[in-house]
Amino acid sequence: MKARIAVIILLLIQVLFPIQVMALELTYEGQENFWASLNLTVFEDEVTGERLYEEDWSFSHSLEVSFQGEDDDGYLKGYFTDNPQMMDQIFLDLSLGKFKLQWDKFEKAFFIPTWFNPEQTFYGLRFSYTDEIDRVDLIGLKAKNYFREEDLVLNPGDESVGISLKHYPVVMDSVRIWLNGEELQYGVDYYFDYLSGVIFLQFPIFKTSHLHIQYLEEGEKYRVLGGRYNRHLNEKLISGIVFLKTQGKEMNQNLLGSEWLYKPSPWWLIELDTGLIYKEGVPLNLNWRLAHQFNWPNLNFTVDYQVIKDNFQSLLYKGFEGKSLNLSGQYQSEKTVIRHHKNYNWSLNDQLIEQNSELEFIWIDSQWIPYLYYFQHKEGELITEHGIAELGYQTDLVHKDGSLIYLLGIDVKTSFEKEKSFEPYFGIKYQRDPDRSIGARIYGKEGIRFNQLVISGCWMQDSLNWKGELNYNSEYYRMEHELAWTGLPVDITLNLLANRYITGVNGEQNDFNLDLNLDFTAWAELETRLRLGLYKEEKDGVNTVIYQLGGERAINPRLVGYGEIDLAGAERSYTGGVRGTNKAMDYDVNYTYSETLLDGERMQRNKVGFSVGTMDLFTLSLELEVDNQRHWWSGLDLNYSILPNVDLGVHYTGEKLFLNNHHITLQTVYHF
Numbered sequence: 001m002k003a004r005i006a007v008i009i010l011l012l013i014q015v016l017f018p019i020q021v022m023a024l025e026l027t028y029e030g031q032e033n034f035w036a037s038l039n040l041t042v043f044e045d046e047v048t049g050e051r052l053y054e055e056d057w058s059f060s061h062s063l064e065v066s067f068q069g070e071d072d073d074g075y076l077k078g079y080f081t082d083n084p085q086m087m088d089q090i091f092l093d094l095s096l097g098k099f100k101l102q103w104d105k106f107e108k109a110f111f112i113p114t115w116f117n118p119e120q121t122f123y124g125l126r127f128s129y130t131d132e133i134d135r136v137d138l139i140g141l142k143a144k145n146y147f148r149e150e151d152l153v154l155n156p157g158d159e160s161v162g163i164s165l166k167h168y169p170v171v172m173d174s175v176r177i178w179l180n181g182e183e184l185q186y187g188v189d190y191y192f193d194y195l196s197g198v199i200f201l202q203f204p205i206f207k208t209s210h211l212h213i214q215y216l217e218e219g220e221k222y223r224v225l226g227g228r229y230n231r232h233l234n235e236k237l238i239s240g241i242v243f244l245k246t247q248g249k250e251m252n253q254n255l256l257g258s259e260w261l262y263k264p265s266p267w268w269l270i271e272l273d274t275g276l277i278y279k280e281g282v283p284l285n286l287n288w289r290l291a292h293q294f295n296w297p298n299l300n301f302t303v304d305y306q307v308i309k310d311n312f313q314s315l316l317y318k319g320f321e322g323k324s325l326n327l328s329g330q331y332q333s334e335k336t337v338i339r340h341h342k343n344y345n346w347s348l349n350d351q352l353i354e355q356n357s358e359l360e361f362i363w364i365d366s367q368w369i370p371y372l373y374y375f376q377h378k379e380g381e382l383i384t385e386h387g388i389a390e391l392g393y394q395t396d397l398v399h400k401d402g403s404l405i406y407l408l409g410i411d412v413k414t415s416f417e418k419e420k421s422f423e424p425y426f427g428i429k430y431q432r433d434p435d436r437s438i439g440a441r442i443y444g445k446e447g448i449r450f451n452q453l454v455i456s457g458c459w460m461q462d463s464l465n466w467k468g469e470l471n472y473n474s475e476y477y478r479m480e481h482e483l484a485w486t487g488l489p490v491d492i493t494l495n496l497l498a499n500r501y502i503t504g505v506n507g508e509q510n511d512f513n514l515d516l517n518l519d520f521t522a523w524a525e526l527e528t529r530l531r532l533g534l535y536k537e538e539k540d541g542v543n544t545v546i547y548q549l550g551g552e553r554a555i556n557p558r559l560v561g562y563g564e565i566d567l568a569g570a571e572r573s574y575t576g577g578v579r580g581t582n583k584a585m586d587y588d589v590n591y592t593y594s595e596t597l598l599d600g601e602r603m604q605r606n607k608v609g610f611s612v613g614t615m616d617l618f619t620l621s622l623e624l625e626v627d628n629q630r631h632w633w634s635g636l637d638l639n640y641s642i643l644p645n646v647d648l649g650v651h652y653t654g655e656k657l658f659l660n661n662h663h664i665t666l667q668t669v670y671h672f
Contacts (some may be wrong), residue, residue, distance in 0.1 A: 014314075018162070021027040025538050026432070028332075032059075034059075034061045035059065035060050035061070036057075036058070036059040036060075037057070037058050037059070038055070038056075038057050038401075040660075041054045041055075041056075045217075048498070052135075054136060055620040057082075057185030058081070058082055058083050059080075059081065059082060060079070060080065060081035060083060060086065061078075061079070061080050061081070062078070062079045062080075063076065063077065063078050063079075064077045065077075071097065072096055072097025072098070073097070074094070074095050074096035074097065074600075075094075075095050076092075076093070076094050076095075077091075077092075077093040077294075078091060078093065079091055080090040082550075088105055088123075090103075090613075091103060091104040091105070091106075092104070097130050098129055098130055099127075099128070099129055100127070100128045100129075100130070101125070101127050102125070102126045102127075103124070103125050104123075104126070104130075105121060105122070105123050106121070106122040106123075106124075106126075106141065110506070116299025119664060121143070121144050121145050121146075121147055121216060122141040122142065122143050122144070123141065123142050123144060123222065124139065124141030124142050124224075125139065125140045125141070126138050126141075127139075128141045131571040132184075132232070133229045133231060133232050134163070134229070134230070134231050134232075135228075135229070135231075136227070136228070136229050137227060137228040137229075138226075138227045139224065139225070139226055139227070139228075140223070140224075140225050141223065141224045141225075142221065142222075142223050143219065143221065143223070143224060143248075143574070144221060145171050145174075145216040145217060145218055145219045146163075146167065146216065146217040146218075146219040146221065147214075147216060148166075148167050148213075148214070148215050148216070148217050149212070149213065149214050150166060150212075150213045151210065151211070151212050151213075152164060152210075152211040152213070153208065153209070153210060153211075154205050154208070154209045154210075154211055155205070155208050156204070156205050156206055156207065156208075156475055156476060158205060159201040159203070159204060159205045160200035162193070162199060162200050163198065163199040163200075163201070163211070163636075164196075164197060164198050165197035165198070165199070165213065165215070166197075167197065167217040168194075168195070168196055168197025168217065169194060169195050169196075169197065169217070169218050169219070170192070170194045170197050170215050170216065170217060171194070171215070171216040171218055172194055174216035175192050175194075175213065175214070175215045175437050176214050177189075177190060177199065177212070177213050177214075177217070178211070178212040178213075178215045179209055179210070179213065180210055181210075184417070188202070189201065189202055190201065190202055191247065199213070204476070204499065204509075206471055206476050206478045206499070207471065221248065221545075222245050222246055222247060222248025223246065223247045223248065223537055224244055224245070224304075225244070225245045225247070226242065226243050226244035226245055226255075227242070227243055228240065228241070228242040228243075229241050229242075230259070230265075236262060236263050236264060237261070237262050237263075238259075238261040238262075239258070239259065239260055239261075240258065240259035240260075240261075241257070241258050241259070242255070242256075242257045242258075242259065242275075243255065243256055252279065253277055253279040254277070254278045254279075255275055255276070255278075256275065256276050256278075257273065257274060257275030257276070258273070258274050258275075259271075259272075259273050260272040260273075267294060267295045268292075268293070268294055268295075269292070269293040269295075269298055270291070270292055270293075271289070271290070271291040271293075272289070272290050272291075273288065273289045274286060274288045274289075274461040275287045275288070276286070285309035286309070287306075287307065287308050287309055288306065288307055289304070289305070289306035290304075290305050290306070290308075291303065291304040291305070292304075298331060298332055298333055299329070299330070299331045299332075300329065300330055301328070301329040301378070302326070302327070302328045302329065302500075303325075303327055304324075304325070304326040304327075305323070305324070305325050306323070306324055307322075307323050308321055308322060308323075308324075308347065309321060309386070316644075321347070321348055322345060322346050322347045322348055322353065323345070323346045323348070323454060324343070324344065324345045324346070324582075325341050325343070325344045326341075326342075327340075327341070327342045327343075328340065328341040328342075329341075334364075335363060335364050336361075336362070336363050336364070337360075337361070337362040337363075337364075338360070338361050338362075339358075339360040339361075340358070340359050340360075340361070341356070341357075341358045342355070342356070342357050342358075343355060343356040353380075354377075354379045355376075355377075355378045356375075356376070356377050356378075357374070357375065357376045358373045358374070358375045359372070359373070359375075360372070360373050360374075361373075363473065367393060367394050367395065368391070368392070368393060368394075369391070369392035369393070369394060369405070370390070370391050370392070371388070371389075371391075371392070371409075372388070372389055372390075373388040374386070374387045374388075375387070388409065388410070389409060389410050390407060390410075391407070391408050391409065391410070392405055392406065392407045392408075392448040393406045394406075395566070403430070403431050403432075404428070404429070404430050404432065405427075405429040405430075405439075406426075406427070406428055407425070407426065407427035407428070407429070407430070407441070408425075408426055408427075409424070409425050409426075409427075410423065410424045410425070412576075419617075423443050423444060423451070423452075424443070424444045425441050425442060425443040425444065426441070426442050427439060427441035427442070428440055435457065435458060435459075435460040435461075436459050436460060436461060437456060437457055437458060437459075438455075438456075438457030438458075438459070439456060440453070440454065440456075441453070441454045441455075442456040443473070444494070451473050451474065451475035452471070452472065453470070453471075453472045453473070454469070454470070454471050454472075455469065455470040455544050456468065456469040458468070461489070462487070463485060463487030464483075464484075464485055464487045465479070465482075465483070465484040466482070466483045466484075466487075467481075467482055468480060468481035468482065469481075470481075470524070476499070476500060477498070477499070477500040478498070478499050478500075479496070479497070480496070480497050480498075481494070481495070481496045481497075482494070482495050482496075483495075489520070489522060489523035490518055490519065490520055490522075491518070491522065492513075492514075492516075492517070492518060492519075492521060493516075493517040494515070494516050494517075495513070495514070495515040496509070496513070496514055497512070497513040497517075498510075498511065498512045498513075499512075501510040509535070509537070509538065510536070510538040511536070511537050511538075512534070512535070512536040512537075513533075513534070513535050513536075514532075514533065514534040514535075515531070515532075515533050516531070516532040516533075517529065517530070517531050518530040518531075524554075526553070526554035526556075526557070527552065527553070527554040527560055528551075528552070528553050528554065529551055529552050530550075530551040531548070531549070531550045531551060532548070533546070533547070533548035533549075533550075533551055534546070534547055534548075535548075543610075544568070544569065545568070545569065546566070546567065546568040547565075547566075547567040547568075548564065548565070548566050548567075549564070549565045550562070550563065550564035550565070551563060551564075555578075558580050558581050558582065559578060559579075559580035560578065560580060561576075561577070561578045562576070562577055562578070562579070562580050563577070570595075570596070570602075571594075571595065571596050571597065572592075572594065572595050572596040573592060573593065573594035573595070574592065574593045575590060575591070576590065576591055577589055577591065578590075584614050585612060585613070585614060586612070586613060586614065587610075587611065587612040587613075588609070588611045588612075589609070589610050590608075590609045590610075590611070591606075591607070591608055591609075592605075592606075592607045592609075593605070593606055593607075594607075603627055603628065603629070604627060604628040605625055605626070605627045605628075606625065606626050606627075607623065607624070607625040607626075608623070608624050608625075609621070609622065609623045610622045613639075616641065617640070617641055618638070618639060618640040618641065619637070619638070619639050620636075620637070620638050620639075621635075621636070621637045622634075622635070622636055623635040623636075631656055631657075632654075632655065632656050633653075633654070633655045634652075634653070634654045635652065635653050635654075636650070636651070636652040636653075637649075637650075637651050637652075638650045638651075646668070647667075647668070648666075648668055649665075649666070649667035649668070650664070650665070650666055650667075651664070651665040651667065652664050652665075
């Protein structure tokens with residue numbers, strides 16, 4: 001009924017007002033997190049002039065219900081939607097006592113033996129029963145895409161060309177990237193070509209950095225059906241059996257496996273997994289894995305050996321036939337930390353294919369702080385290595401309540417291309433506590449010759465907060481500082497960033513950013529702020545300078561005036577306005593004048609804006625903009641609460657360039 005009334009209103013407006021495009025939106029929001037939206041759009045065909053209608057319907061609903069039975073408690077959780085971009089978040093989880101039913105996405109297929117660790121993402125149904133002795137799992141899943149992870153080392157200049165991933169094409173919106181542990185934002189920090197799997201960073205790299213990438217590669221679609229049964233034979237021994245059947249264009253096979261877990265003591269654990277894979281025309285082979293784990297209070301050690309004779313790409317994690325051995329251990333005490341990991345991969349005829357070694361040593365004493373790190377990767381005849389040796393000496397400055405630390409180290413790297421880097425460094429650091437320290441490091445390259453200087457620190461005490469870094473070498477220069485000073489008549493915040501770098505592709509580039517914020521509110525007893533911004537960029541001999549000056553001043557406790565000046569070469573804009581509160585009403589009136597240069601012709605624009613409203617009843621905003629060619633743009637937004645649970649919205653945009661264009665959207669929101 002509501003949708004029919006909406007269509008009648010839409011048609012009536014179309015008859016009264018000859019507008020080229022009109023849209024109506026009905027939105028329902030329920031107390032149980034139910035949301036639904038119906039969009040109707042009316043427009044004229046540009047060729048025939050015929051009036052056409054389009055309808056778009058979408059919904060989502062999340063629920064969580066707990067209930068109690070006579071013997072067992074349970075819950076029901078779920079999320080449903082028909083939005084294509086949110087489909088991978090659909091799930092249903094029903095639990096009642098010992099029984100559980102799930103429809104979800106499974107990225108880690110726990111139902112498959114540990115030596116089968118699929119890279120693909122699975123969607124589907126899982127039923128399980130669990131008690132103190134037995135556990136039963138039944139599954140019906142569909143494999144969609146491969147989950148991939150890559151770790152890359154970037155050097156200054158590598159960002160000037162695209163960074164290629166090993167696997168592609170990539171599923172849309174599945175990419176996540178971390179640079180030195182900080183996640184990057186798509187569209188701001190980087191862009192991505194999903195078809196070819198190439199990353200384009202939007203900022204320079206000033207030092208050797210670590211890039212971690214997670215994404216989904218488009219993979220073969222197939223189904224997995226099967227079950228798993230585990231039983232506690234006694235307090236120390238658990239046995240299990242698993243059966244799986246895969247069905248797909250290139251993947252039709254059966255898997256029968258067993259699992260044994262034996263814990264003879266609290267610190268010793270033994271795992272044995274075996275499996276047979278049957279596929280027509282392929283010999284039947286035994287695949288198996290044996291692992292030992294030793295866990296003492298300060299020492300843990302793991303030995304993991306597996307033999308895989310069947311290679312069915314989509315199902316196996318590494319997609320290879322052969323043998324592998326993983327050795328890892330860690331010793332940790334109050335003063336010492338030692339970590340070691342070693343990995344070997346052989347072919348079935350015992351030929352070494354790949355090996356990795358990693359060792360890390362840290363010793364923390366009252367004065368001496370040695371640190372060692374070594375990594376080696378060998379693949380055939382190709383070897384890459386990375387080693388760091390560092391020795392620190394710490395002296396306590398009792399009279400100054402702080403510590404002085406001296407560092408002497410060396411960083412050595414080689415790569416597959418036989419390139420080597422030899423970087424010794426010397427550092428000194430003064431530290432009062434984690435919030436107050438300053439230090440410097442000097443790096444050499446291919447010898448003791450000075451190559452790079454890094455100064456960094458932070459100081460937070462009472463009303464003064466500072467942190468900064470200076471990084472300089474022959475190819476780039478970077479300085480970044482942040483200073484905040486409070487408790488004075490004027491609160492000061494200063495941000496300073498300067499870059500200069502040279503690469504073979506971008507040539508020479510200089511950037512300088514300065515933001516200065518002054519808050520006079522404590523001194524003036526009314527809201528008073530001033531902001532100054534200076535942004536300069538020089539690239540390939542072309543200079544771009546942007547000046548910004550803005551501020552706001554309270555005329556009285558209910559009225560604030562504000563303004564901003566923005567100058568960027570031939571482009572400039574000036575904005576002024578007032579905002580305030582009158583009883584329960586908020587309002588804002590502003591004016592902006594701007595000039596731009598378009599094809600050698602100066603364009604001038606004047607824009608007036610007005611908004612008024614209350615938080616719980618209505619809001620109204622108007623905008624009108626005119627240029628010196630008599631082109632105009634306008635906008636109107638009105639939201640009104642006509643009933644306690646019903647909101648009505650009207651949105652209009654219009655412009656006159658070569659043609660008159662108008663667009664109206666009606667929106668109704670029901671709150672249940």
